[in-house]
Amino acid sequence: MLSPFEWMIAKRYLWPGKGEAFIALVAGISVGVVMLSVAMLVIVMSVMNGFRAELLDKIVGLNGHAIVQAYGGRLENWEDVLARVKATPGVTDASPLIEQPLLTSFGGRVEAVFVRGQTDADIAALGEKVVLGDMRSLYQPSAQSGAGRVAIGMRLAQNIGARVGDTITIINPQGRTTPFGTSIRQIGYEVGAIFEVGIYDYDEKFVVLPIKDAQTLLLMGDSIGMIEVTVDDPDKVGQILAPVQKQLAGQAVISDWKTINSALFEALQVERVAMFFALSFMVLVAAFNILSSLVMLVRAKTRDIAIMRTMGATRRSLTKIFVTTGTTVGAIGTAAGLLLGAVVLYFREPIVDFIAFATGQEIWDPEVRFLSTLPSRTDPWEILGIVLLALTMSFLATLYPAFKAANTDPVQVLRYE
Template sequence: MFKPLSLYIGLRYTRAKQNNYFISFISLTSMLGVALGVAALITVLSVMNGFEKELRTRILGTIAHVTITGHDGTLKNWQELKAKVKADPRIAGIAPFVEGQAMVTHSSRVQGTLIRGIQLDQEDQVDDIRSKIKIGNLDSLRPKSFQIVLGIDLARSLGVFVGDKIIVVTPQATATPAGIIPRIKQVTVSGIFQVGMYEYDSALAIMNIEDAATLFRLQGKISGLRLKLHDLFRAPEIAYELRETLPDNYQTADWAYQHANFFRALKTEKTVMFVILFLIVAVAAFNIVSTLVMVVTDKQADIAILRTLGATPASIMGVFMVQGTIIGLIGTFLGMIGGVALASNVETVVPHIESLFGVQFLPPEIYYISELPSELSWNDVTTICGASFVLCVLVTLYPAWRAARTQPAEALRYV
């Protein structure tokens, strides 16, 4: 069967011979190093994707995809705006809300909090806060009941439980003959929720929208509308379109903008982790250089004979590039198989390792996410494998170039 000369000889050189087991061992370690680096990269980036998805899910279970407010932080005659926005087929649900900063106190403990007033019959259209209730019931937030649901960390900080009374102090002041004093209202804790994000569990409290409007003196007005989209990744685009089509006295914000720093930090961390772990692949790839340099030195006589028989420098280069490329190709393929298999079963493998060694990597009493999530991205797999293979090909150029410069007379002088 016809084979190109460079491919034929390159394939023969990759096989172990009786007198060059050491070179074959170096080739094997290089191959395994590439495989290990690729597998580690795929697994780690999949775990980071899993954490990002978990965090995004938890955040979006509490906030809206898009929020519409007024320039002064309030909306009047909002029913007309709601009807207009609801006609957009890209919007899955709309709910009004009232929001404001306050202090909550119990005994001698004081905590700052963000109080959000919700309308129970519409809130389920925009978030799943109902599923986050650990103790109590969200339906207890009836109008004029002045009951409140606290985040679990906020409840712990105040030392309160369901049924306890707390004092809410708002910045809206009341003028009295004795002077200006802040508005104070006693409310009853009727539930505790846990989102799994410290930002919300330690600083968010939920009330009925009418009670919150009374508390913040917004009778007849609301703070804004919360929108849920069919495609959450189109939130920036839709928020921009709404901002352009609505009158100037309206403002819009999307979840990506509200948490831009957080998700930008995750992306930066993922990029840095990719660079660090790719160094494993780079070290293994440079081992291929050592392997090929030794092979070139060992095959000086063979190269000289091929040159005298008419082989061109390009074909000699091709011989050793084939050998290095095969090492990189096999290593990358093995790493891809191992990485995809491990990334797809992280949630099964890690508990077995924990039970085997009697350890727990992410104790639930310390970490909000106590299990290692994994989200395999084929775009990441393609990028990693492509970069690994290209690097392995590039590192073959120098040894192959050295082989092509071999002078037949010099190489055969001492044979």
């Protein structure tokens, strides 16, 4: 704790006088560097956390936490397997799924797509992602049209020029075998809904339809392609499904979200650690700025320090004064950095749009970043770590000038006064 005398001197040194404009400038630069370093750490770590969390949420929202896939791509006795998976402790939901790469055509345009056959409940769950149309129309029969209905991604609709109510053709190269060869299977489907998940590849490739229609299109009979599984703890999905994996050995393989997207999430984790390490050096630079400003302050206040020593001020008091001065500079910069980081994160989308407009370059390309918008998710523990890092480095930077001031010999300083 500081005594009233120590706190009074520390406050005076925090605001140098009119004749010490250069010291004030250096101290202001120190506050600015701390502010920028903390803000950059907060912004970058929040964006990278948001990117990972948003990507995981969207991928899991479509594919679940794990996939049970039969060897050969067809699961015949899937009802038994589904019941076995649902009965496993830790599994919250499981549903059949068919996914197959095919072709679709409309208006003379042909695109490669992924056809997804899902249950009515899973299709209804995508209702919140619908931009145009109604997901319920996929599994509610039409009185005016005998054709089945599908839902397509927003970017796929833009690429082929299809709208709600249009009929697209899905082409299955593996058609029926006839005496004249294999006939390509082409079936027309009415577009009942257009959705936007937010992941570029999904919005560009996915065509969703009821699982019965998918079985008919792919000539699968009553079999399915896979079972998607959702668990209560995504990080322990391997442990939860280990008993099922043993029961299905030789019949099916289980792939969890970590395995399916391992390259992507490992790259994100490595980039996250590397960015935190690199940006931490900005805090070190800020600490050196605090050190240099305090060294100049000690040199400028050498006569004052000598007078205080002759008046009875102890070395401990002088050490506390300069440590408080430097640490306060670091604390002000840290608080300002947190505020700046919060403001930038709040207005991140307009800032990205402005930079793209000013430079003429696409800053956030969905084709590269997977997500349509710039995400952000702040981790309170990471913010606490950043604050502690900045304050610790600021405190350490004050020790040398504080000890230098405390060891000032008043006799040597005042000899020629």
